[in-house]
Amino acid sequence: MxxxxxxxxxxxxxxxxxxxxxxxxxxxxxxxxxxxxVGIIGESACGKTTTVKSMLRLxxxxxxxxxxxxxxxxxxxxxxxxGDLTSMRRKKVSMIFQDPSAALNPVFTIKEQMYDxxxxxxxxxxxxxxxxxxAVGFLKQxxxxxxxxxxxxxxxxxxxxxxxxxxxxxxxxxxxxxxxxDEPGTSLDVTIEDQIMRLLKQIVDERxxxxxxxxxxxxxxxxxVDRVYVMYAGTIVxxxxxxxxxxxxxxxxxxxxxxxxxxxxxGGVPEGILGQVPxxxxxxxxxxxxxxxxxxxxxxxxxxxxxxxxxxxQAAACYLYDEKYGAKK
Amino acid sequence: xxxxxxxxxxxxQKYGKYWYKFSRNRLSIVGLVAIAAVVFxxxxxxxISPYPQSAGLYVNFNQASLPPSATHLFGTDEYxxxxxxxxxxxxxxxxxxxxxxxxxxxxxxVVLGLIAGYFISRWFSTVIMRVAxxxxxxPPLILALSVVAILKPGGINAFLAIALAxxxxxxxxxYGQASSIRNEDFVHAAQLAGASSTHIMFREILPNILGxxxxxxxxxxxxxxxxxxxxxxxGLGAQAPTPDLGTMISDGSAYxxxxxxxxxxxxxxxxxxxxxxxxIGDGVNDMFSSEIR
Amino acid sequence: xxxxxLSAHNLTRYFQTNKGVIKAVEAVDFAxxxxxxxxxxxxSGSGKTTIGNMIIGIYPPTSGTLVYKGEDLSKSANRxxxxxxxxxxxVFQNPASSLNPKRTVRQAIEVPLKVNKTDVxxxxxxxxxxxxxxxxxxxxxxxxxxxxxxxxxxxxxxxxLGTNPSLLVLDEPTSALDVSxxxxxxxxxxRLKERLGLSYIFITHNLSLxxxxxxxVMIMYLGKVREIAPTEEFFRNPLHPYTKMxxxxxxxxxxxxxxxxxxRIVSTGEISGALNIPPGCSFHPRCPFVMxxxxxxxxxxxxxxxxxxVDCHLYPNEYKKT
Numbered sequence: 026m027x028x029x030x031x032x033x034x035x036x037x038x039x040x041x042x043x044x045x046x047x048x049x050x051x052x053x054x055x056x057x058x059x060x061x062x063v064g065i066i067g068e069s070a071c072g073k074t075t076t077v078k079s080m081l082r083l084x085x086x087x088x089x090x091x092x093x094x095x096x097x098x099x100x101x102x103x104x105x106x107x108g109d110l111t112s113m114r115r116k117k118v119s120m121i122f123q124d125p126s127a128a129l130n131p132v133f134t135i136k137e138q139m140y141d142x143x144x145x146x147x148x149x150x151x152x153x154x155x156x157x158x159x160a161v162g163f164l165k166q167x168x169x170x171x172x173x174x175x176x177x178x179x180x181x182x183x184x185x186x187x188x189x190x191x192x193x194x195x196x197x198x199x200x201x202x203x204x205x206x207d208e209p210g211t212s213l214d215v216t217i218e219d220q221i222m223r224l225l226k227q228i229v230d231e232r233x234x235x236x237x238x239x240x241x242x243x244x245x246x247x248x249x250v251d252r253v254y255v256m257y258a259g260t261i262v263x264x265x266x267x268x269x270x271x272x273x274x275x276x277x278x279x280x281x282x283x284x285x286x287x288x289x290x291x292g293g294v295p296e297g298i299l300g301q302v303p304x305x306x307x308x309x310x311x312x313x314x315x316x317x318x319x320x321x322x323x324x325x326x327x328x329x330x331x332x333x334x335x336x337x338x339q340a341a342a343c344y345l346y347d348e349k350y351g352a353k354k
Numbered sequence: 355x356x357x358x359x360x361x362x363x364x365x366x367q368k369y370g371k372y373w374y375k376f377s378r379n380r381l382s383i384v385g386l387v388a389i390a391a392v393v394f395x396x397x398x399x400x401x402i403s404p405y406p407q408s409a410g411l412y413v414n415f416n417q418a419s420l421p422p423s424a425t426h427l428f429g430t431d432e433y434x435x436x437x438x439x440x441x442x443x444x445x446x447x448x449x450x451x452x453x454x455x456x457x458x459x460x461x462x463x464v465v466l467g468l469i470a471g472y473f474i475s476r477w478f479s480t481v482i483m484r485v486a487x488x489x490x491x492x493p494p495l496i497l498a499l500s501v502v503a504i505l506k507p508g509g510i511n512a513f514l515a516i517a518l519a520x521x522x523x524x525x526x527x528x529y530g531q532a533s534s535i536r537n538e539d540f541v542h543a544a545q546l547a548g549a550s551s552t553h554i555m556f557r558e559i560l561p562n563i564l565g566x567x568x569x570x571x572x573x574x575x576x577x578x579x580x581x582x583x584x585x586x587x588x589g590l591g592a593q594a595p596t597p598d599l600g601t602m603i604s605d606g607s608a609y610x611x612x613x614x615x616x617x618x619x620x621x622x623x624x625x626x627x628x629x630x631x632x633x634i635g636d637g638v639n640d641m642f643s644s645e646i647r
Numbered sequence: 648x649x650x651x652x653l654s655a656h657n658l659t660r661y662f663q664t665n666k667g668v669i670k671a672v673e674a675v676d677f678a679x680x681x682x683x684x685x686x687x688x689x690x691s692g693s694g695k696t697t698i699g700n701m702i703i704g705i706y707p708p709t710s711g712t713l714v715y716k717g718e719d720l721s722k723s724a725n726r727x728x729x730x731x732x733x734x735x736x737x738v739f740q741n742p743a744s745s746l747n748p749k750r751t752v753r754q755a756i757e758v759p760l761k762v763n764k765t766d767v768x769x770x771x772x773x774x775x776x777x778x779x780x781x782x783x784x785x786x787x788x789x790x791x792x793x794x795x796x797x798x799x800x801x802x803x804x805x806x807x808l809g810t811n812p813s814l815l816v817l818d819e820p821t822s823a824l825d826v827s828x829x830x831x832x833x834x835x836x837x838r839l840k841e842r843l844g845l846s847y848i849f850i851t852h853n854l855s856l857x858x859x860x861x862x863x864v865m866i867m868y869l870g871k872v873r874e875i876a877p878t879e880e881f882f883r884n885p886l887h888p889y890t891k892m893x894x895x896x897x898x899x900x901x902x903x904x905x906x907x908x909x910x911r912i913v914s915t916g917e918i919s920g921a922l923n924i925p926p927g928c929s930f931h932p933r934c935p936f937v938m939x940x941x942x943x944x945x946x947x948x949x950x951x952x953x954x955x956x957v958d959c960h961l962y963p964n965e966y967k968k969t
Contacts, residue, residue, distance in 0.1 A: 034947060043375075065781070068825035068826065068827060069796075069825050106822060149923060162665040212692050214852065215854075215893060216690060216896050216914035217690075218896075219898075219914055220913075220914060222898075239825070241825065242898060244897070244899050245898045247898065247899075271900050272901075280742060282826065285826050285830045287830075287853075287856045287859045287860075288858070288859070288899075289882070289894075289897060289904040290837055290903055290904050290907045291859060292859065293832045294830060294837065294859050295830045296830055297826075297828065297829065297830025298830075312829070538744045539739040539740075539741060539745040540744060540746055540747040542703075543739070543803070546703060546736060547736075547758045547759030547809065548729065548732055548759060549758050549759075549762060558747050561749035561750070562749055
């Protein structure tokens with residue numbers, strides 16, 4: 026069991042809006058070990074991005090962490106001083122965002138942006154030629170041909186795939202321990218996304234980095250991460266080794282989610298999941314999937330179910346797996 | 355099954371959200387209060403000003419050039435007229451200016467902008483924008499000077515001069531936004547459905563630009579007053595004895611710095627009014643922005 | 648054999664830009680029949696959206712013909728006959744920009760109704776349309792901002808149906824939706840097709856979805872058609888190397904699907920920009936089976952097996968019709 030690198034404990038996050046408070050995260054627990062590849066899957070607005078942004082203290086100004094702890098190497102990130110936090114961001118952790126264009130400043134060349142990052146994350150003062158050398162090195166690691174031409178380009182001159190690779194290069198500069206990738210391939214074409222994910226996997230394996238991969242595309246996550254967390258409406262509903270969770274999903278939501286993906290082998294259009302995600306303004310007191318669950322029991326309305334172990338390393342937050350309420354299949 | 359129109363959200367809820375967004379920023383409320391006070395004073399000046407006769411032909415050399423005191427809060431000018439009262443009447447002129455210019459300019463400016471933006475590839479769109487460019491290219495003061503030179507200097511003509519200079523800014527603003535909104539899918543869908551161009555311009559595109567227009571209207575409250583004061587300062591606006599902020603500053607400038615109150619208070623009044631409109635404009639901008647703040 | 652409802656011959660569309668000519672669509676041939684779901688698949692730059700836009704009439708073709716029920720579609724929408732405009736409608740990809748954020752659902756759906764008067768009252772027709780797309784009638788007074796992505800798309804469909812069209816062009820209708828909502832939307836679309844006798848042009852890059860929705864599939868790359876085949880045949884027996892590359896890079900989660908994929912062809916290189924289309928067969932820089940002739944000669948689209956068309960030098964022989 027690898028040493029834990031990041032631990033999120035019972036994280037609760039809310040956002041303030043006109044109508045009140047959106048109680049998004051409802052006690053999220055995640056752990057990532059050293060060198061481990063972990064995935065967070067779920068549909069839109071389920072809290073995946075909120076979780077990782079809270080971890081890195083990048084929450085929007087109307088967001089509040091009302092409870093919980095995030096520890097990095099044992100230190101509480103949420104309590105860290107500015108200096109420690111900055112040092113963590115410069116040297117250890119980095120993030121790749123979904124929209125490759127949004128992360129790049131359109132009025133600066135890649136060179137200008139990259140040099141800044143390299144200088145800031147280095148321990149000692151570097152000469153321009155040293156910075157340039159390192160920049161080229163990172164671009165090459167991200168499988169970018171003609172690094173000098175890329176350095177002189179503006180973001181709008183690069184294609185989506187190239188921009189995302191530039192973002193990966195940027196992330197490599199400061200991510201020596203943990204990489205967070207939020208839907209890195211979603212806005213790219215399928216064949217390009219394939220390339221990018223292969224590259225990312227190769228880099229992560231070679232450097233022994235830990236990675237948190239967020240996606241709503243289950244297929245992308247399957248071939249990449251060792252362990253997966255399934256999120257629904259701000260709660261972790263299932264977790265476990267990837268192959269296990271996908272081949273034998275135990276939580277009703279996970280099962281229905283997998284069933285609603287059209288199969289490449291045919292079989293007609295699946296049914297989908299009837300109903301809607303509950304409003305975060307007035308979320309249910311108990312299990313948040315209760316409004317759409319076909320196995321609903323009276324106890325489900327009462328309180329949030331804990332994560333029950335269902336198999337080796339796999340757990341589901343569902344009363345079906347509580348001995349008191351019957352272990353149904 | 356009867357097909358009736360079902361009620362939507364109650365009005366209070368629909369518009370309550372606008373007020374919420376406006377009032378998030380305290381300063382917007384400050385601006386609103388300031389301008390509300392100005393408007394109140396302007397409307398009721400004849401009744402609430404301490405010396406209403408100061409606003410007209412009035413001379414009282416016994417009371418001339420008195421510094422601010424209990425009887426004359428802002429002092430008196432060289433003719434013995436109460437500065438505060440003249441200020442209050444001066445607000446009337448300023449607000450008249452704002453109302454006249456904006457009612458003359460906003461609607462034609464917006465309509466021209468919509469037409470130019472929606473029919474962007476047609477010849478008349480180019481014509482409209484080039485004409486607007488010409489008016490924008492001439493500095494407003496020069497434009498006003500030439501208009502007033504042709505007509506006589508005077509209140510109404512100053513209004514007209516400013517109105518002539520102002521409309522193209524609305525056209526430009528609306529043109530910029532309309533020309534990009536026209537490429538949105540919902541406009542395509544309306545075209546596909548066979549909607550008329552009028553419908554598309556006024557019912558599909560305009561509602562999305564309203565926020566920018568209203569923000570500009572708010573800010574323009576301050577700008578028109580400034581330009582109006584500038585015209586009056588050089589003698590092209592209101593003529594004596596009509597009290598006007600710009601004229602008061604100009605007249606009083608000869609007595610600076612000894613009798614500072616004759617120029618200073620009108621100047622401060624202009625600052626307050628412009629600041630007020632700017633703050634309101636900020637609030638209006640917030641009202642129409644869709645941020646989750 | 649029934650007459651095709653929509654056929655394209657040598658359909659071409661170029662765009663003039665200050666950087667040069669973009670050859671968005673080049674010499675495309677295809678035909679679709681009434682009641683069919685005709686799928687067009689491709690990545691960015693393939694030209695699939697351009698074809699959809701030409702069918703709708705956002706712009707006319709640069710050359711070639713596009714014939715719908717006997718009428719030539721080569722005029723852009725403003726100059727088409729009213730019946731034609733009414734008969735072909737579109738559902739757009741982005742639910743957020745398909746609906747005017749300042750207008751209610753009712754106002755959005757009314758737009759086509761006000762122009763195309765029927766004997767039923769407008770309010771009644773709005774209710775009918777909401778029922779057709781299986782949305783609750785209360786939604787009529789809501790604003791798009793209060794609806795979820797799937798609901799917005801259903802409103803777009805209701806609006807499109809307002810003119811009683813026969814052909815719907817669906818440009819990536821579910822790409823912006825979550826998987827669980829996507830299924831509902833597709834089911835509504837398929838039910839509508841049966842109920843109203845519609846034909847669909849279904850444009851998407853999601854091949855798993857295409858597999859379960861389309862009757863025939865056409866795959867495009869850089870403006871040209873590469874392969875057309877009935878769905879079953881397309882997936883069971885893909886011929887064009889690009890088709891194989893695309894199919895092999897789809898992420899799937901079950902082993903069954905994994906085995907059904909063609910052997911892995913790792914995609915390399917970038918998709919060429921539309922301004923620098925390679926000569927000969929424009930796929931040749933990325934093709935693992937490239938031959939000399941591919942670099943200089945553009946292969947023709949041939950029917951190499953019954954109803955299965957490919958344009959690739961690997962398949963130079965048309966099948967013999969007996």
